[in-house]
Amino acid sequence: MAALCRRFTGFHFLLVLVSLSISSLVFGDWIGDDEGEQFTEELLLKPLPDRKVLAHFHFQSTAHPSPDSGHHHHLFPKAIAQLIWNRAPCDAVGHFMVQKFQIRDLELSFTQGRWNYENWGGSDPISSTNAKPPGVELWATFNVPVVEIDTTWKNLTHALSGLFCSSINFLESSTSYTTPSFVFGLNVSNIRYGALPREAVCTENLTPWLKLLPCRDKAGLATLLDRPSIYKGYYHSQKLRLTSTKLSGIILEQTLTIVLQPNIQRNSAHSLLDGAIQPSWSISSMFKRNLTGSCVLARTSRILVELEKNIVSKLEELGHGGSWSNSLLDLSPNPFRVIKEVNPFPEESNSILFEYVNSKEYEPLDVGIKWKLPFVWSSPHAPFHASRFLMGSGTERGSIAISLQSTKSDEYFRSKSNECRMQAVVFQVVPWYVKVYYHTLQIFIDQKLQNLSDVIEKIRVTPSEDKKLPGTLELVLGYPCTVQSVALTLDFDKGFLHIHEYPPDANQGFDIPSALVTFPNLHSSRIYIGDDSSVHSPLLLKFQEKNVVLSYTEVLLVPFTTPDFSMPYNVITFTCTVLALYFGSLLNVLRRRIGEEERLMRSKDANKRGLIPSIVSKITSKLRGMPGSKPLLIFAVVLSVLFHYIVN
Amino acid sequence: MAGIRGYWTLAAAAIAFRILLLFCLPKDFHLGSHPEITTPLTSLRRRTSPVACSWRKVTGSSRRPCRPTQVSPFPRVPTGERAELVRCIMAPLCYCQFSGPLVLKDLKGDLLISTADFITATLIRATGKKLMLSRYKHLQILNLSKLVETSGFVDSGDFAALMYLWNPMTIVICIGSSTSPIDNLMVVMAIYGACSRIPPLAAFGWVFAVHLSLYPVILIVPIILLLGYGLDAPPSKSFLLKNSYARKNSTLAKIQVNSGTSSQTDKAINHFSWIPVLHFALWVSVWLGYVLFLSSISLKGIGSITEMFRKTYGFILTVEDLSPNIGLLWYFFAEVFDFFRNFFLIVFHVNILFVILPLAIRLKHRPCFLAFVYIAISSMLKSYPSLADSTLYLSLVTLFSNELADMQFSFFLFCGYIAVSLFSPVMHNLWIWRGTGNANFYYATGLAYACLQTILVVESVGSMLKHDRLLRKTVEAEH
Numbered sequence A: 001m002a003a004l005c006r007r008f009t010g011f012h013f014l015l016v017l018v019s020l021s022i023s024s025l026v027f028g029d030w031i032g033d034d035e036g037e038q039f040t041e042e043l044l045l046k047p048l049p050d051r052k053v054l055a056h057f058h059f060q061s062t063a064h065p066s067p068d069s070g071h072h073h074h075l076f077p078k079a080i081a082q083l084i085w086n087r088a089p090c091d092a093v094g095h096f097m098v099q100k101f102q103i104r105d106l107e108l109s110f111t112q113g114r115w116n117y118e119n120w121g122g123s124d125p126i127s128s129t130n131a132k133p134p135g136v137e138l139w140a141t142f143n144v145p146v147v148e149i150d151t152t153w154k155n156l157t158h159a160l161s162g163l164f165c166s167s168i169n170f171l172e173s174s175t176s177y178t179t180p181s182f183v184f185g186l187n188v189s190n191i192r193y194g195a196l197p198r199e200a201v202c203t204e205n206l207t208p209w210l211k212l213l214p215c216r217d218k219a220g221l222a223t224l225l226d227r228p229s230i231y232k233g234y235y236h237s238q239k240l241r242l243t244s245t246k247l248s249g250i251i252l253e254q255t256l257t258i259v260l261q262p263n264i265q266r267n268s269a270h271s272l273l274d275g276a277i278q279p280s281w282s283i284s285s286m287f288k289r290n291l292t293g294s295c296v297l298a299r300t301s302r303i304l305v306e307l308e309k310n311i312v313s314k315l316e317e318l319g320h321g322g323s324w325s326n327s328l329l330d331l332s333p334n335p336f337r338v339i340k341e342v343n344p345f346p347e348e349s350n351s352i353l354f355e356y357v358n359s360k361e362y363e364p365l366d367v368g369i370k371w372k373l374p375f376v377w378s379s380p381h382a383p384f385h386a387s388r389f390l391m392g393s394g395t396e397r398g399s400i401a402i403s404l405q406s407t408k409s410d411e412y413f414r415s416k417s418n419e420c421r422m423q424a425v426v427f428q429v430v431p432w433y434v435k436v437y438y439h440t441l442q443i444f445i446d447q448k449l450q451n452l453s454d455v456i457e458k459i460r461v462t463p464s465e466d467k468k469l470p471g472t473l474e475l476v477l478g479y480p481c482t483v484q485s486v487a488l489t490l491d492f493d494k495g496f497l498h499i500h501e502y503p504p505d506a507n508q509g510f511d512i513p514s515a516l517v518t519f520p521n522l523h524s525s526r527i528y529i530g531d532d533s534s535v536h537s538p539l540l541l542k543f544q545e546k547n548v549v550l551s552y553t554e555v556l557l558v559p560f561t562t563p564d565f566s567m568p569y570n571v572i573t574f575t576c577t578v579l580a581l582y583f584g585s586l587l588n589v590l591r592r593r594i595g596e597e598e599r600l601m602r603s604k605d606a607n608k609r610g611l612i613p614s615i616v617s618k619i620t621s622k623l624r625g626m627p628g629s630k631p632l633l634i635f636a637v638v639l640s641v642l643f644h645y646i647v648n
Numbered sequence B: 001m002a003g004i005r006g007y008w009t010l011a012a013a014a015i016a017f018r019i020l021l022l023f024c025l026p027k028d029f030h031l032g033s034h035p036e037i038t039t040p041l042t043s044l045r046r047r048t049s050p051v052a053c054s055w056r057k058v059t060g061s062s063r064r065p066c067r068p069t070q071v072s073p074f075p076r077v078p079t080g081e082r083a084e085l086v087r088c089i090m091a092p093l094c095y096c097q098f099s100g101p102l103v104l105k106d107l108k109g110d111l112l113i114s115t116a117d118f119i120t121a122t123l124i125r126a127t128g129k130k131l132m133l134s135r136y137k138h139l140q141i142l143n144l145s146k147l148v149e150t151s152g153f154v155d156s157g158d159f160a161a162l163m164y165l166w167n168p169m170t171i172v173i174c175i176g177s178s179t180s181p182i183d184n185l186m187v188v189m190a191i192y193g194a195c196s197r198i199p200p201l202a203a204f205g206w207v208f209a210v211h212l213s214l215y216p217v218i219l220i221v222p223i224i225l226l227l228g229y230g231l232d233a234p235p236s237k238s239f240l241l242k243n244s245y246a247r248k249n250s251t252l253a254k255i256q257v258n259s260g261t262s263s264q265t266d267k268a269i270n271h272f273s274w275i276p277v278l279h280f281a282l283w284v285s286v287w288l289g290y291v292l293f294l295s296s297i298s299l300k301g302i303g304s305i306t307e308m309f310r311k312t313y314g315f316i317l318t319v320e321d322l323s324p325n326i327g328l329l330w331y332f333f334a335e336v337f338d339f340f341r342n343f344f345l346i347v348f349h350v351n352i353l354f355v356i357l358p359l360a361i362r363l364k365h366r367p368c369f370l371a372f373v374y375i376a377i378s379s380m381l382k383s384y385p386s387l388a389d390s391t392l393y394l395s396l397v398t399l400f401s402n403e404l405a406d407m408q409f410s411f412f413l414f415c416g417y418i419a420v421s422l423f424s425p426v427m428h429n430l431w432i433w434r435g436t437g438n439a440n441f442y443y444a445t446g447l448a449y450a451c452l453q454t455i456l457v458v459e460s461v462g463s464m465l466k467h468d469r470l471l472r473k474t475v476e477a478e479h
Helices: A002-031 A078-084 A125-130 A146-164 A168-172 A203-211 A220-224 A227-231 A283-287 A309-318 A410-415 A532-536 A538-544 A568-591 A594-607 A611-625 A629-647 B007-024 B044-052 B076-090 B101-105 B108-141 B145-150 B156-166 B168-175 B180-195 B199-213 B215-229 B236-253 B259-268 B274-298 B305-317 B329-335 B338-354 B356-362 B367-381 B387-398 B410-434 B439-478
Strands: A037-048 A052-063 A103-112 A135-142 A191-196 A235-245 A249-260 A300-307 A329-331 A337-342 A352-357 A368-371 A384-391 A397-406 A421-430 A434-445 A456-462 A471-480 A485-494 A510-512 A516-523 A548-552 A556-558
Touching (some): A037 A220, A052 A220, A078 A235, A135 A146, A135 A168, A146 A191, A146 A203, A203 A249, A220 A300, A227 A249, A384 A516, A421 A485, A471 A485, B007 B156, B007 B168, B108 B156, B180 B387, B199 B274, B215 B338
Antiparallel strands (some): A103 A135, A135 A191, A329 A368, A421 A471, A421 A516, A510 A556
């Protein structure tokens, strides 16, 4: 009977297995469907003017809302889904868990290095969405009542720091995050923004980020992410953008933007021109890996190579418009398709995208460009280049200056008449220990001091509060487009902290997070010729979004005065000594009655001897009186010494 | 008893000198940023910042923020400014509002402070005159006018006033755009009001002094004693002695004594009179109501009174700002372990409170001197001290130059004050600007300064008590 039972269970097990495999086959087809969850992977490669190459990975996962959301997902990372629909053990914790992270929008970026706005572009979609300040930047908007936002934010920072092995939880304290009101374009109060400029970014942050991908880095484009070669680059920014709506579900965009320096391949024929010619590169030479096949779970997997419009205009001059193999350069495998940008100014040339489909074949796809002639071009700039610096010396006070220098990018001014007005929004968060005096705000336009009310269209200041709030400055500047330079200065005093509040290397100074300068009138959107392929490419859809041109300034390093860290005990003892001196001597003076003292002295003179001398004299006289007392005394002393030794 | 000749010329010269300095000094001469001159509470610059973001606070707290959610578009600021000025007309002493960003730029604020200095000096002089008259009267009653003639009798009122006006520290503070001269003015006003038995004035000075810097709250003891007992006098014991001797003499010699003497000595023994004290209490409540009313007007729509107390008195009592000053507490609380912070906060403040009662008992016959001792103690132990506090008590101590004539260590103290006021900026510069020194050197000057103040307080109290004993002895010796 028992054996029969066992056979039955074995049979049942087999049945279950078979049915499971059938269902998985069925679902396998369903996975790629529009209704369910989707995953796409794309890589954009772009030569940069300063002999570097930009590689921009774009992974996108979407999950439509379903009753299973948060419980079970096919492709979508469950950890992320639970950030939004946390229906986990709600019975135990109750209703609160359901509402825990009602995130509407979230963006988290880990960046190392500074985006070079002058050489790598300032007004194209990549720079306006993927150029991030050094360190960690996090902002999120929530769908919860205003009173609960702060607690939700705190929980979120802890969840994210656990998820990405980083110290995002430092953003939990109210001194490190702020509520911008109009900088992000959304006039909402449920947004929170925080930045950690000193956070070091490394592989330990990349690995959990890769774990969110369905194929991890085992297959598909992510296999290219060879750690030594990507961390050798000049700029490295991994970003996670989460949007959730009731209708379309969650969209998770994971992007990794790297700027790499390709190895210069010595070419004997062009040895003379080696210095001037752009280095030729290919995927395998840059990433030290071969790309074989795509992630099977990805709906699309493609590689795009972008040539900027300044290269294209040169090509047009040379007489070959959109060709990929010409006298200037060679694109090595033939592209699958050419996508052209549509520009509002017809007389200008447009950028071109060459598309490669990363098919499932087993032959490596090694996209690369070979330059044949020396060629110099420049990237599209934002109309103003923003930078920030410190003024003053010493560690008592100083000034922060933000300057906007016109880049004279003719593209913008040509389109506008003379009366045009430029708008720039400056957003600056300053930690509380940098005590900014907002009344000292001065604005110089072309080196001339301006009346504040003429230049400022809107301002919002939240002064810092010691150990509670960081200072936030948001202001909208309006000035004519023809202006050459705009500069803001703000004076500040440096605060003094408790010794425990200093970071480990206190003498290095403190970092002030990057300021953000946005130009709300300018958008970095690109329109591509109505090709149905663009509809399927989330990356190109992203490029077509109306993103405001923005730039982050440098992180400021402010040196601070430090106390002597080795002194606590000395300071406590010295101060207490002085206090005791004061208290004791004052009470002594008050207590003293000289008349009585004199009387006492007189009576003492009568007695002559004090208490102790009289006792001593009595004892000695008695001892003298007793004959055998000396040996007795010595014996007692020896006994006591012996006893002491035995006890110890 | 001749006053210092040409007092008014010297006083006018002091004011003229200030104004001259105000005009002559270059604008980038940052006197106001020295920790010896301004503290977080008295720095005009720090007070201006909250005004600019349309938040004002009657007492100076450290940079009070606007509400985080409050949007303050710039055009609103000028209207706020006007409202401030209107309120300043309502309350001429709501000076801190006066220092709006526009007013600050020109000299008005500085002129106001020079005027405050002048009024303070005049009040000190008047107090000194009153003290001297009462001393003369009392000594005459005790038949000790000889003592007055033998020891050179200086006009301490003139002396103290000039000491205040010509003290280099006062001058530096006046041109360093610090608001502490006004705090000092309020304290002196309270003392003068109590000396001349004008309860409204005393109450006004006391309430505003407390409102501005909290520590003068302990001055209520000498003020009540002054109002109750009258001005400083030799201890009542000497009058009693004198009385008994007089009676003995009269019984022994059986002569008809000058009938006036006995009743005069009786009169000289002051009995506590409650009426001025009650008047004072009444006026204190009136002024307190007035101040709270003004504060609530200026806080309308911005915050509550309790929040104001938390941000102002709380800021004073919990030593939140750890920027260096010439006191001891900043370094102590920057270094002490957080666990003990509250304990030591209590210890430091209790150090002020614990000596109030013993001092009041021993010096109750000299309330004016008691006020000086309280001021000196609180300026030593207060959380954000500056040299401005020391200028006040240094000029008050000269009021008692006759009584304290045989005080010890006065030359040492003089040298010590000069040394501290020279070394402190040097050490600060070395630490903060050059980066070659460190915090310990600056803290050491603070320690030395605290020791000097201790010696001054202890010696002056000791010699005052000795002086009283001397008086009694001479009364005894005469009979």
